[in-house]
Amino acid sequence: MKYKVPFVNPQKQYKDHKKEFLKTVDDVFSSGDLILRSDLDVFERKIAKLVGTKYAVGVNSGTDALSLSMEAAGIKAGDEVITVSHTFMASISAIYHQGAKAVLIDVGEDFNMNPDLIEKAITSKTVAIEPVHLNGRMCDMAQIMAIAKKYKLMVIEDAAQALGAKFKTKEGKWKMAGSFGLAGCFSMYPFKILGAFGDAGIVTTNDREIARKARLLRYNGEDRKKRKFYSHGYTALLDNVQAGLLNVKLKYFPDWLKRRREIAELYKKGLENIKEVKLPHFPDPRFFDVYQNYALRARSRDKLAAYLNKKGVETIISWPIPNYKQPVMQPNNIFLPETEKICQEVISLPMFPELTNQQIGYVINFIKKFYA
Numbered sequence: 001m002k003y004k005v006p007f008v009n010p011q012k013q014y015k016d017h018k019k020e021f022l023k024t025v026d027d028v029f030s031s032g033d034l035i036l037r038s039d040l041d042v043f044e045r046k047i048a049k050l051v052g053t054k055y056a057v058g059v060n061s062g063t064d065a066l067s068l069s070m071e072a073a074g075i076k077a078g079d080e081v082i083t084v085s086h087t088f089m090a091s092i093s094a095i096y097h098q099g100a101k102a103v104l105i106d107v108g109e110d111f112n113m114n115p116d117l118i119e120k121a122i123t124s125k126t127v128a129i130e131p132v133h134l135n136g137r138m139c140d141m142a143q144i145m146a147i148a149k150k151y152k153l154m155v156i157e158d159a160a161q162a163l164g165a166k167f168k169t170k171e172g173k174w175k176m177a178g179s180f181g182l183a184g185c186f187s188m189y190p191f192k193i194l195g196a197f198g199d200a201g202i203v204t205t206n207d208r209e210i211a212r213k214a215r216l217l218r219y220n221g222e223d224r225k226k227r228k229f230y231s232h233g234y235t236a237l238l239d240n241v242q243a244g245l246l247n248v249k250l251k252y253f254p255d256w257l258k259r260r261r262e263i264a265e266l267y268k269k270g271l272e273n274i275k276e277v278k279l280p281h282f283p284d285p286r287f288f289d290v291y292q293n294y295a296l297r298a299r300s301r302d303k304l305a306a307y308l309n310k311k312g313v314e315t316i317i318s319w320p321i322p323n324y325k326q327p328v329m330q331p332n333n334i335f336l337p338e339t340e341k342i343c344q345e346v347i348s349l350p351m352f353p354e355l356t357n358q359q360i361g362y363v364i365n366f367i368k369k370f371y372a
């Protein structure tokens, strides 16, 4: 179906910068620089600088970024990692891939880990906390880092949806998502804030050993210079051509973030008087949100989604079923009230930098009509 207002529009971004993308592809393909070449190197350096970490290691996906970070951190069978249920399943799967157990806790109003619930979830087996910065908003890293320090736990940030998001520390310094924990894990899946033309991801870290191990694991465990295998690894590299294309996109990234925040403000202005919806704006000056998604809570959510769909507006529901109710997570006796409520109410509106003011007005208009 062709939507009047699609949820995302990668073809528009391609059209806008087609020449640069095609030149990059031609350069890479003509030179045969397919694996571990300079475009990847440049991309890693640029991301490390942007996030403010010493190292960045390009990998095949956000899922790989999480799994490789956890493996590099030594998370193993018998360990427990505290995370949220309200996230993409990959955040949880990465823990199970290590043979460890994911201990799922509830989220707060802003869809993110409720830090007040962490201490109760800590056991003698807990080794790490995995906060998920959902929808381009960071978790309360002041509280999470303080708890991690108190109990000597590692923090592996799932920053898949949060490149560019910031949190202000007690000292009044802005710090980027992916720079707080032992590792930050980003996804460059095509529809992410910075999306490749296929799967891509990156690990950020200040820890030399984590970076070294992630580099080994992503390329079969081998140090190719020494011809020595140090671990049983994977084929999980970020392709050089994708890195090259991401380098092109990085030039526009600051403008795209600005536009996402502008769009969020326009949605806010248009929708804030509708009492049946709760918008994702939270008055805490410590947070700088980048709106990977504009996820709101709406009464009669399913009817609203069907109505908007009929009017040509594409929306997404992330997620209608709590992860702990999914078949792969059975059996368990988990019940998380805020997560349950969110799964019934959440709906994400179209959000991408190329969205026009006219399209935004169109969406607002029909949401108003629906509740009139």
Ligand SMILES: Cc1ncc(COP(=O)(O)O)c(C=O)c1O
Pocket (backbone or CB within 6 Å): 061, 062, 063, 064, 087, 088, 090, 091, 132, 134, 158, 160, 161, 186, 187, 188, 189, 199, 200, 201
């Ligand atoms: C919160 C979160 N974690 C992890 C991932 C996994 O990233 P990828 O799809 O690149 O494997 C995603 C991607 O959708 C995500 O949104």
